[in-house]
Amino acid sequence: MSHFVVIGAGQAGASLVAKLRKDGFEGDITLIGGETVPPYQRPPLSKAYLLGEMEKERLFLRPESFYADQDITLRMGTWVNGIDAEAKTIQIGEEDIAYDQLALTTGSVPRRLPAAIGGDLEGVFVVRDLADVDAMAPAVQPGARVLIVGGGYIGLEAAAVCAKLGLDVTLVEMADRILQRVAAPETSDYFRALHTGHGVNILEGTGLDHLTGADGKVTSATLTDGAELAVDFVVVGVGIEPATDLAELAGLDLDNGIKVDAQGRTSDASIWAAGDCASFPHQGRRIRLESVPNAIDQAEVVAQNMMGAAQDYSAQPWFWSDQYDVKLQIAGLNTGYDTVVTRAGEGATTSFWYYAGDQLLAVDAMNDPRAYMVAKRLIDAGKTADKSVVADASADLKPLLRA
Numbered sequence: 001m002s003h004f005v006v007i008g009a010g011q012a013g014a015s016l017v018a019k020l021r022k023d024g025f026e027g028d029i030t031l032i033g034g035e036t037v038p039p040y041q042r043p044p045l046s047k048a049y050l051l052g053e054m055e056k057e058r059l060f061l062r063p064e065s066f067y068a069d070q071d072i073t074l075r076m077g078t079w080v081n082g083i084d085a086e087a088k089t090i091q092i093g094e095e096d097i098a099y100d101q102l103a104l105t106t107g108s109v110p111r112r113l114p115a116a117i118g119g120d121l122e123g124v125f126v127v128r129d130l131a132d133v134d135a136m137a138p139a140v141q142p143g144a145r146v147l148i149v150g151g152g153y154i155g156l157e158a159a160a161v162c163a164k165l166g167l168d169v170t171l172v173e174m175a176d177r178i179l180q181r182v183a184a185p186e187t188s189d190y191f192r193a194l195h196t197g198h199g200v201n202i203l204e205g206t207g208l209d210h211l212t213g214a215d216g217k218v219t220s221a222t223l224t225d226g227a228e229l230a231v232d233f234v235v236v237g238v239g240i241e242p243a244t245d246l247a248e249l250a251g252l253d254l255d256n257g258i259k260v261d262a263q264g265r266t267s268d269a270s271i272w273a274a275g276d277c278a279s280f281p282h283q284g285r286r287i288r289l290e291s292v293p294n295a296i297d298q299a300e301v302v303a304q305n306m307m308g309a310a311q312d313y314s315a316q317p318w319f320w321s322d323q324y325d326v327k328l329q330i331a332g333l334n335t336g337y338d339t340v341v342t343r344a345g346e347g348a349t350t351s352f353w354y355y356a357g358d359q360l361l362a363v364d365a366m367n368d369p370r371a372y373m374v375a376k377r378l379i380d381a382g383k384t385a386d387k388s389v390v391a392d393a394s395a396d397l398k399p400l401l402r403a
Contacts, residue, residue, distance in 0.1 A: 002027035003098060004306060005090060007080050007246065008105035009033025011042070012275030012295040014061045016103055019303035021070045029072045030097070032090075036077040037130060038064045043292060046127045046157045047322050050137065051164065059130070083250035085268045101270050101306050104258060105299060106243040108276040108290065113149070113236055118211025123218040123233040127158055128240070139233040142166035147221050147231045149208050151178030153321045155237030156191060160323040162235075163198045170229060171200055174207035184340045186352045187364045191323065194348075198324060242277045242288060255279050257288045262312040264302035272306060274299040282315050287333070291319050316380045329369065331376035332362030341390045343371055351375070353390050360384040370397065377401055 004020060006013045009031050017031045033039065040059040048054040067074040081091040089096045110126040113119025125136040139146075144167045148155045151173030162169045175181070177188040192202055207224040211234065221229045242257035253259040253267040257279035264272045264280070275295040279288040289298075294315060301313040319330040326348055337354035344350055351365040353375065360379060365372035374397040378385055385400045 002100040003030070004028070004101050004103070005030045005032065005097065005099040006103045006105055007032050007090065008107055008243075008275070008277070009035065009039045009074070009076065010105060010107045010275065010295070011039070011061070011292055012105035012107070012299040013103075014039035015296045016105060016274060016299040016303045017067075017072050018062070018070070019300040020306070021072065023304060023307060025303075025307055027100070029070075030075060031067070031072055032075045032078050032080060032092075034077070034079050035129060035131070038062070038067070038074065038076065040130065041292075042129070043320075045130065045133045046154065047161060050133055050140065050161050056130070080246060083246055083271075085250045085252075085271065088270060099270075101272065103299075103302060103306065104247055104266070104271065104273040104277060105275045105295075106246060106273075106277045108240040109243050110236070110240050111238045113208070113211070113238075117208070118213060118218060119236075121211055121213040121218040122216050123213075123231075124211065124236060125233065126236050127154055136233070136235070140165055140167065143168065144232040145230055146170070146233055146235060147172065147208075147229060148235045148237060150237035150239070151175070151180075151202070151204070152182065152237060152239065153179070155235070156195065156323055157321060158235045158237060159195055159200050160198070163195070163200050164324065169200045170203065170231075171195070172203045172206045172208055172223060174224070175204070177204050178202065182334075183364060184334070184337070184352055184354065186340050186342060190350060190352075190366060194324060194326060240276070240290060242279075244277060247273070247277075255286060259286075263305045263310060264298060264313060265305070272302045274302045280313060280315070287315075289315060289317055291317065293318055316376075318376060326366050327369075329365045329372040330362065331365075331372060332360075332379040334362040337361050339387075341387050343368075343390050344393055345371075353385065353387075355384075355387065358384055358387075374398065374400060 017029050039061045083090050089098050110128040146162050146167050148159050148171040159169050159171050179188045209222045209224050211218050212220045221231050247258045258273040258277050260273050260278050260280050276290050279286050321328040334354040336356050339355040341353040349367045351368045351371040354362040363375035389395045
């Protein structure tokens, strides 16, 4: 009987093993994860869970009993030391486990501050997994002074939670503006105004020089402009890196992650990869998507292909972020845009539409689900949208779908 092993028990890994069983795979399945809890949702960690609005058990993607019911061996709190691709085994301590096919859904790891600038001081946190948030939660108290390093979505979401809970929040972003890597200036301006309106002190074009501590705990931060801030704790949100250590040890090809083909197969015919850790071909270039939808969709295609489907994965990128009472929904990829069209609604309702020439590439929609859904359907279908119609807030967007 075939044995399929999946290393990485996050959203992608959990989706992959569930899909194997749903589609009729009758062999042995082993899902291996480094954390001691069953697979869970990560997006609520820095929002509802940190706010105390969601209990830990509600984070779980499925009850732990699901895996036993589906005859899936779930090995939690387990670290894989290596992969012998030639022998088709993985090493866990002194134990070797044979596989017929192996999937890597190892996800990503957060970038951390170097120890040389105080990154190893107590009170310096990243927001990536349950243990990170549980460790940080006691520090999140009204009136506490928090420095957030990084003005991407993770940093902004952490700032929103801290501001809502009554903390004194300062956010530093080394680039000229927040969200510079991922969004247009219009979106940056929107969220800057949103955060400053909630009392967050945003310092752009300003980085962290170093942290200082007393008795091993962070107490102050010196910025690149020479300013010194007293802090009670620090949240680091400066991006993530694909977790490729095991793939590298196995001799697999890497390219901004684990390099896979359109079906999710690595350079070894018996090893697959999906989710944050995998880079794949998309519209003539190679990309890696850090999103829950991609983790689920790609993992399910890989599960089918491990059973012989030979199906290409066609990504339809979409993302979201919740900050205060604003839900940002993003469809498409804005790489290569030259024009941004603004569709202004009432209050906080706004959307920004990205074009390359006359071709619609992506949309950032704030509290505007209708605009988001129309844009997403157009982008997924490879269609565009008349800029004059988009810019006219009184115009009905639905006819664009019939164009």
